[in-house]
Amino acid sequence: MSNRRSFLKLGAGIAAGGLSASMPALAAREGTQHWDEEVDVLVIGSGFAGLSAALNAQRQGLGKVLVLEKMQVIGGNSAINGGWFAVPKNPIQLAQGISDDSPAELVKDQMISGRGMANEAMLTQIAEHALDAYHMCEDAGVEFRKNFNIQVGGHNKARAIRSKHGTGGDYTTKLYEAGAREGIEYRLQHYIEDFIRVGDEVQGVVVRRGYRFPDQKTGELIRIKANKAVICASGGFTRNMALRAAVDPSLDPTLDGTNHLGATGEVMLSAMAHGALPVHLDMIQTGHWGSPDEGGFGWSVALLSISWHEGMAVSVLDGKRFMNERADRLTCSTAIMKNRYPDGTPAYPLVFFNHDDHPGDDRVMRALRDEMAWKVDSLEEMAEKFNVPLAQLKLSVKEHNENVKKRIDPLFGRKMDTAQILKAPFVVSRVWPKVHYCMGGLKTDLDGRVLDGRTMTPIKKLYAAGEVTGGVHGRARLSSTSCLECLTMGIIVSKTIKADA
Incomplete structure (x- = not known):
């Protein structure tokens, strides 16, 4: 199962014959794997979700935490987003005299936006952790615009704050620095070739170390074992034009995108090839x-x-x-x-x-x-x-x-x-409009465990957070809620891993 399976070939397989035609046999492998390295928690991706998951895993005392990023810089799409963050009952909101907001009010707006396809239980859990995520950012040194809290599209209350410079880099830089101070290791130019799954458990990954985007022949292959968890926090796939066209032929192929060029979804596709359940892949949002x-x-x-x-x-x-x-x-x-x-x-x-x-x-x-x-x-x-x-x-x-x-x-x-x-x-x-966000991705339970599409039960040691997941927002995501989801799910997933371990 650790043989190279190109995500482009998988995407073509999806287009040609449906997901089932592309899936490899998933029989358990016998014998002992060869590992080049072992860690306790392996995080794939360094955006909001990955940085939050890594920092919180470290604080949960889960052992050695390693973050792998395929590009040459930390941050992914999160670093170039607009810095908006929906937080009911945030300090600025309360200072403005807005006292009638709540997590439930936010979820009510999100359910309307989702057009009947959103996951109310998941959105509720995320909203109830909003202040936790806000304080995590503040403690890491993230600065927010003074007295800035406004009502953005689709929200019924002014609850959107914004980072000082109006970019997601304000968050990613500080969360990265906090993680580095606390002992997390971050590695750039590490491309995930494949997962290694044995039976009902993901044991680790095959990585192309020294990868230079977009040349998939660069670098060398190594195997990294994850003793407690592999966390997929690799973002969406809006730059994978073949996959975009396959899952949503109605989407105007001429539309530009807001995502960086590396947002191609190969981690999601590799997880699917090992049985992970995909949901809502055709729900691709444009930014108006x-x-x-x-x-x-x-x-x-x-x-x-x-x-x-x-x-x-x-x-x-x-x-x-x-x-x-x-x-x-x-x-x-x-x-x-x-x-x-x-x-x-x-x-x-x-x-x-x-x-x-x-x-x-x-x-x-x-x-x-x-x-x-x-x-x-x-x-x-x-x-x-x-x-x-x-x-x-x-x-x-x-x-x-x-x-x-x-x-x-x-x-x-x-x-x-x-x-x-x-x-x-x-x-x-x-x-x-520009293509902006994928509402579809890997299906997880409320606690971030990735579900096996054949059994509808969690794949052991495989977790996901952020845009790589699906089935959360439904047909449309509200502005300022991606930052919220990614940061809070990083908190939630770390608690899940501790409980499972």
Whole structure:
């Protein structure tokens, strides 16, 4: 079972004949394996989930903890995310006088967003550990924006805090440093070739040490035994284009992605090849805050966090509003992608807010500098630059301003508490969704044990946390809840391993 099984070949097998056609025989192997090294807990991946799981495993006294990262830097996708973190009853929220929030309120919002497919018990457990994760980050030295706690799309309360610099790197750097101080070993450029499973137990992994992405011929193969646990925290697969197309043919293949190029899902596929149960692989989320004027994650998520609250979105086709700017990601992405020219090409909608309301704001300055947004001095200039019908654009802005005064949105039911009366000059950007997050992955029980698809019971010593797992959020994940899930499941999985060991 430790022979090389390319994840690309497995992905092709899935596309051609379904999962069962790709699965190897899983008979127990006799005899003693040869091991090059032994550890107690092996963590695959160094994003939020992996760093949290490693740190908490170390603090649980589980023995030697080793983190393997296939890329050349620590952090994975987590390092480049927007730094948003949903925490009911966080200190900033309470200081703002918001006392009626709770984990149950957050879960209620997530169940609505999940469209009937979310796991309420799992979401409840995650939400109830939110403050634990917050304090873990704070104790590690993560700094949060002073007095910053807002209501983001799909949430019914202001409960989203944000790291000081607005990046996930604020978390990953400090969690890594905390782990290093406490004796955790981290190794870069270690690619997981395969799991070694004997009977109903995963005993270790085959690793390509010295791997240089994306050349799978680089490095040398070694075997590492994990005496107590292998934790999969390897993230999603949005950059595996063949797998994306296989599991969701409806997803526009031309869409850019926010994830780093190494988000290819081979750890998940290897676990599946050893019997791990996959769920919801076709539920791939787009981020409605993407910009067609920059590649990857970019600055758009930061800039549009202003636009959705204070400004408005209009179609270049007719100059009209077309959605509730503060709805959840799936609702907004669906509405945005309906804006197309007769030949089917994207008609990138415009999103804008008041320039002078944000003097010196780094989000604005970066976006203007890199030309993913522009300053325009009038609606006339905006209409000419982006070929928008001027008369209707003016009417749309007039209606918006009237709605702001009344604090109502009769067209789409948007909450108007943060909306501003629009007046030139404006910061305007174009918007188009990007593939962002995989809701599907390995099925686990509530405590993070990976389930065997044949028996529906846990595979011994195999655990998973974060985006590599599936069946948690359902059809759509709310903003600021990935950081929450990954950090809290790292706490939960470490407790599970201690109990099992």
